Amino acid sequence: MGVRSRWLRGPLSALYRWGFRWCRNVYGIELPYTCTVGQGVVIEHQGGIVIHGATVIGDRCIIRQNCTLGVRRLDRLDDAPILMNDVHVGAGAVILGRVTIGAGAAIGANAVVxxxxxxxxxxxGVPATVRLRH
Incomplete structure (x- = not known):
C-alpha cells in the first residue's frame, strides 16, 4: 500500500524519516514501517529496542526494554521472528531468525531464542530451552 502520487510521496517520506529518527533518539526504539504490528501491543520501559522490518508481532504482545527481534544471517533478510498473540518478551531477550513464538508464550529475561x-x-536461558507451563 504505497502512496502513488509523487508529490505526496516526497513530503510523507521526509516526515516518516524525521519521525523514525525522533522516536529512535528520544525513546530508543527502532520500529520500521515495514514490520507488522498487531493491536494492543505494549512496549514497556522504552529503551534499546530493535525490531527488524520483516518481523510480525501479533495482538496484545508485551515487549520490554533492551529486546532485539532480528535476523541471524545477512543473506536471509526475510527470516525474521513471528510473535503470535499474547506473547510476553522479557527484558534483554534476543529472538533471532525465522522463529515462531506461539500464542500465550513467554520469553524470559535475557533469553536468546x-x-x-x-x-x-x-x-x-542462553540458548533458550523451552519449558511447558501448566
Missing part, C-alpha cells in the same frame, strides 16, 4: 517456542510455553 533460536528455535520455535510452542503456544503457552516458557523459553529461558
Amino acid at each position: 533460536l528455535t520455535d517456542v510452542p503456544a503457552g510455553a516458557l523459553a529461558i
Whole structure:
C-alpha cells in the first residue's frame, strides 16, 4: 500500500524519516514501517529496542526494554521472528531468525531464542530451552 502520487510521496517520506529518527533518539526504539504490528501491543520501559522490518508481532504482545527481534544471517533478510498473540518478551531477550513464538508464550529475561517456542510455553536461558507451563 504505497502512496502513488509523487508529490505526496516526497513530503510523507521526509516526515516518516524525521519521525523514525525522533522516536529512535528520544525513546530508543527502532520500529520500521515495514514490520507488522498487531493491536494492543505494549512496549514497556522504552529503551534499546530493535525490531527488524520483516518481523510480525501479533495482538496484545508485551515487549520490554533492551529486546532485539532480528535476523541471524545477512543473506536471509526475510527470516525474521513471528510473535503470535499474547506473547510476553522479557527484558534483554534476543529472538533471532525465522522463529515462531506461539500464542500465550513467554520469553524470559535475557533469553536468546533460536528455535520455535510452542503456544503457552516458557523459553529461558542462553540458548533458550523451552519449558511447558501448566
